[in-house]
Amino acid sequence: MDRENEQLEQFYRETAPALLAYFRHQPALAGAAEDLLQDTFVRALKHRDRLETAVSRRAYLFGIARHVGLDALRQAEPVGVPADSQIAPVAGEDGRLESMRAAIAELPPPQREALLLKLQQELSYEEIAGVLDIPVGTVRSRLHYAVLRLRQVLNPPIAYED
């Protein structure tokens, strides 16, 4: 039992900061990030056997976190587009970063969600598919469209000939 608790403590230490960041990166959920993190773990521990037998425990936990976030959004008041999602003027490196942030914020939500799971959480395509409950092919196409869109926003298209 102590060993189990130790493992759980270890797992919590490893994943809790990433989950907290996941919630805090979503403007509508940032204020309640700690509560949502707690809800995520409470739900995960309710069905601990499923957590133990999951192919990727990290992906399983992010799947729960996503549902917890969606539930919270459903219960919350509708939130307007945050001011920082507006495209800022380009000026040097900081300007490019700001533009990129704005471009990411402008992405369609399914593409943005997949991109954030990939870039922030470093999940594999298969893990993202598990989190979002969609086929791996859909994950790939969402990520590809997202990258292409970002590239179009920041760089003019380059003509390529075989």
Next chain:
Amino acid sequence: MKTETLETLLIDRALGALSPEVAELLESHLIQNPDAVRHAESVESTVRLARTAVAGAPVSTGHPPPLDRVRKTLRVRRRQAFATELSRLAACLLLGLTIGLIGRPGGSPAGAPGVSTAVARPVIASDAANGAGGRNGFWSLANFAPGKPEQSAAGVRQDSRYRLHWDSPVKMPHLEENL
């Protein structure tokens, strides 16, 4: 290699999702195509910038609450769920008990006036002899004695040519001639 295929492979590589074998093939293609290299650099720089933008987003992650708090919350919620189930069970039992008390013959909860219950009246011997259920009553066997003319209600002619024949409850009754 088609542009679409190349683009797909380049994005997969930039996102770190390309298998080593395919990556090797892609490298060999890029060596022979300077245009493709420019394309690859463009995709790589886009993903790199996106990664930096996302990682460096002005978000304070802070410290997660300790796991004990999560455990405590879980315990509290389990206790609440148990209490809810228990109260539902108690409500069901109470409802059953109340219905049982009210439905009991001659019984109504103490101090609950005006609750009437249907009670079958016992047949008294004198009634049985003369009354509705007795020897002269409507359901008396004497009325069905063989040879006895059919009893009819007041006002119905005895010499009626037809009678209602209804030999089964699942069939429609029909008139038949009195022979």
